[in-house]
Amino acid sequence: EAQVTQNPRYLITVTGKKLTVTCSQNMNHEYMSWYRQDPGLGLRQIYYSMNVEVTDKGDVPEGYKVSRKEKRNFPLILESPSPNQTSLYFCASSTGQGFNSPLHFGNGTRLTVT
């Protein structure tokens, strides 16, 4: 089954403790992206990648890191999480480097930073 898989689904952590949210897709998509979803603000893009070893900032990249060493994986790293990073995070992928193609989303990771 074609899918985007995120882990974990739920994560509670404390301020400053480094964490990684994994994302993997099995559709051989070139384009992958991370979003955060907050009430009243909608989905906002954090980082995206058009292919292996190619990443770029979205609208809200501060406090986040990403890497794209393999085509199927695109982990999101929070080196020193803060409470304002409490949010619902989605990974997404798309064909054709993201131009004109719809996004396929994972089921989300709900992160709470205390």
Place this chain on the structure above:
Amino acid sequence: EDQVTQSPEALRLQEGESSSLNCSYTVSGLRGLFWYRQDPGKGPEFLFTLYSAGEEKEKERLKATLTKKESFLHITAPKPEDSATYLCAVQGVNTGNQFYFGTGTSLTVIP
């Protein structure tokens, strides 16, 4: 800057009561407008892509239309299983492959 505004924020309909959701957008050169459905606890699920004014797409009880300034998602004779949040997103020529999302319309269909 590319912007998307969706209205209403929330909509309650009786089963069978048709209505429309609105997505107004500002973009310097539309590359594509996308509609998604999001169920609680899940990621958005792709519904339609529209590329140019006048274009229409249909799927079961849903029909999406596009003008130069807005898109409508028409829901005909909705059923309770159509209850979800509907999201609109745009991609503009000048913003490469970035997508800009609206905040969504939460639809509840009452049996």
